[in-house]
Amino acid sequence: MELLADIAYARSGDKGDVCNVGIMAKRPDLYPLVLRCVTPDAVGRHLAGLVSGDIAVYRLDNIEAVNVVMRGALGGGATRTTRFDQTGKAMATALLRMPIEEAS
Amino acid sequence: MTKRVRIGSGSAYWGDMFEPAVALAERGEVSYIGFDFLAELTMSIFQRAKAKDPEKGYIPDLLTLLRLILPAARKHGIKLILNGGAANPAAAGRAVAKLAAELGLTGLRIGTVLGDDILGQLDDLAADGWVFENLDTGERGLDRVRGDIVAAHAYIGSEGIVGALADGADVVITGRVADSALYVAPLMHEFGWTFEDPDWDRIGAAITLGHLVECAECVTGGMSNVWESASCPWDIGFPILDVTDATDGVSAVLEKTPGSGGIVNQWTVKEHLLYETHDPASYLMPDGIGDFTTLQIEDLGDDRVRLTGMSGRARPDTLKAQIGYRDGWIGEGQVVFSWPDAPGKARRGIDFLQHRFAQAGIDPLALDMRFLGVDSLHGDVAPPMPMDPDELCLRVAARTLTREQADVVRREVTHLWTVGGLGTAFGTPSPPRPVIGLWPTLVPRAAVRPIWNVEEVH
Numbered sequence: 001m002e003l004l005a006d007i008a009y010a011r012s013g014d015k016g017d018v019c020n021v022g023i024m025a026k027r028p029d030l031y032p033l034v035l036r037c038v039t040p041d042a043v044g045r046h047l048a049g050l051v052s053g054d055i056a057v058y059r060l061d062n063i064e065a066v067n068v069v070m071r072g073a074l075g076g077g078a079t080r081t082t083r084f085d086q087t088g089k090a091m092a093t094a095l096l097r098m099p100i101e102e103a104s
Numbered sequence: 105m106t107k108r109v110r111i112g113s114g115s116a117y118w119g120d121m122f123e124p125a126v127a128l129a130e131r132g133e134v135s136y137i138g139f140d141f142l143a144e145l146t147m148s149i150f151q152r153a154k155a156k157d158p159e160k161g162y163i164p165d166l167l168t169l170l171r172l173i174l175p176a177a178r179k180h181g182i183k184l185i186l187n188g189g190a191a192n193p194a195a196a197g198r199a200v201a202k203l204a205a206e207l208g209l210t211g212l213r214i215g216t217v218l219g220d221d222i223l224g225q226l227d228d229l230a231a232d233g234w235v236f237e238n239l240d241t242g243e244r245g246l247d248r249v250r251g252d253i254v255a256a257h258a259y260i261g262s263e264g265i266v267g268a269l270a271d272g273a274d275v276v277i278t279g280r281v282a283d284s285a286l287y288v289a290p291l292m293h294e295f296g297w298t299f300e301d302p303d304w305d306r307i308g309a310a311i312t313l314g315h316l317v318e319c320a321e322c323v324t325g326g327m328s329n330v331w332e333s334a335s336c337p338w339d340i341g342f343p344i345l346d347v348t349d350a351t352d353g354v355s356a357v358l359e360k361t362p363g364s365g366g367i368v369n370q371w372t373v374k375e376h377l378l379y380e381t382h383d384p385a386s387y388l389m390p391d392g393i394g395d396f397t398t399l400q401i402e403d404l405g406d407d408r409v410r411l412t413g414m415s416g417r418a419r420p421d422t423l424k425a426q427i428g429y430r431d432g433w434i435g436e437g438q439v440v441f442s443w444p445d446a447p448g449k450a451r452r453g454i455d456f457l458q459h460r461f462a463q464a465g466i467d468p469l470a471l472d473m474r475f476l477g478v479d480s481l482h483g484d485v486a487p488p489m490p491m492d493p494d495e496l497c498l499r500v501a502a503r504t505l506t507r508e509q510a511d512v513v514r515r516e517v518t519h520l521w522t523v524g525g526l527g528t529a530f531g532t533p534s535p536p537r538p539v540i541g542l543w544p545t546l547v548p549r550a551a552v553r554p555i556w557n558v559e560e561v562h
Contacts, residue, residue, distance in 0.1 A: 011379055017241075018240065022375060050483050060378075063374050067382075081472075090482060097485055
């Protein structure tokens with residue numbers, strides 16, 4: 001296991017200039033590892049070129065998932081951004097590239 | 105006493121597929137179908153259409169879809185709830201009444217819900233001291249953008265739809281209601297819940313369930329981590345909620361149209377639960393607050409998932425509103441460089457563009473130059489460019505103050521066709537597009553009054 005993609009699924013979406021990434025442990029026993037890896041600092045370092053604002057991580061113990069909420073994440077939001085991925089749909093896959101050791 | 109109702113979801117956005125919605129009406133055994141057409145930008149687009157023609161300003165797909173689906177809805181007694189009225193639900197209602205008459209659907213009752221358009225109230229609210237704090241940036245006061253505002257809509261809740269259903273509406277057409285309200289409303293109506301004597305756990309459950317299906321195919325295998333496991337995505341099934349209201353609370357089974365493609369399992373539900381959300385314990389909606397952290401998901405197999413344990417809290421005193429304002433232009437172009445040495449040609453191409461922009465006196469407010477197929481999605485997170493690619497597509501997008509500046513960006517990219525290196529192609533460029541800036545904010549609930557009207561087709 002080297003990347004977040006090996007232990008979790010993810011999906012991202014937008015609201016204004018806020019992008020959130022839902023991250024789901026692929027198995028319940030991998031949830032603690034997801035919690036250790038997916039921290040605001042680790043996500044901020046990994047996505048430094050894409051996200052400029054604050055990052056919060058919320059836990060959902062009931063479904064072994066976390067929700068990463070990132071401000072200043074879409075170049076001004078879907079209607080203003082000059083990015084090709086206007087609504088941040090590929091932010092999830094960018095985050096799934098995060099090396100696990102980088103975060104732990 | 106236990107009550108049950110089946111509700112389907114028939115659209116996730118303006119431009120969605122029609123066939124799965126019709127299949128849902130024909131085979132889903134549902135009593136209601138909700139349809140979402142509105143994104144954050146949509147209201148501004150249609151407010152401008154309405155300004156040009158008072159009988160426009162609603163989603164044109166509304167009529168195409170209803171022509172296809174109304175016969176099946178009539179046959180099976182399905183009530184349709186659609187936010188495709190966009191900036192002009194009244195005009196949409198008139199157009200739908202005309203269509204229904206043409207289809208011979210005499211007696212069909214068409215409801216329209218208004219009250220979300222608050223453009224005319226902005227100045228009064230400001231005069232009363234409301235500061236319209238921008239939820240994205242923290243900026244207070246609309247003075248800087250007031251002259252450029254084209255639309256202002258509050259996300260209203262389910263009251264207007266519930267009112268129209270109580271007055272016997274078969275089709276309810278709204279503007280900017282919260283997406284979840286399309287589903288909360290029929291549950292309130294069917295189960296006899298009220299905001300006068302609210303059970304916030306039940307309403308929170310309805311909000312959670314509405315959120316889960318409001319993007320239709322996005323919970324049945326679309327945009328999914330398990331897309332490769334979805335059967336026949338070209339026949340994707342839209343979701344159905346089979347909801348039970350019992351003495352111990354609300355539960356539901358999420359499934360999809362029988363005999364359709366796609367997939368429903370714990371993963372499609374989990375990935376959608378978190379889609380476009382912030383704090384999962386406080387999913388703020390005009391009808392109440394959904395708490396996603398108490399939900400229990402049980403995978404039943406055969407594309408069915410049971411949902412229990414949902415809860416909620418009282419609705420807030422403020423409503424979210426979205427204000428759209430003119431905010432410059434975007435000029436965009438693409439150019440493909442060919443082997444040999446496509447990366448070298450691309451580097452010189454970027455150099456060319458930077459010189460040409462400077463010569464034209466253009467200093468874009470934002471400029472994005474990335475390679476499609478390399479780093480246009482993930483930016484700096486993407487791995488390095490592969491060695492010696494056969495072709496390399498440079499995409500350039502710039503936000504500028506004026507249309508003229510945006511058009512220079514498009515023109516200079518196309519110039520690389522002839523002024524650039526050997527074997528360069530640029531496809532078909534698109535014209536500059538106006539930018540609508542969005543100002544998300546809150547407004548007092550008391551300032552927004554949903555109103556509804558129901559009329560019968562003769």
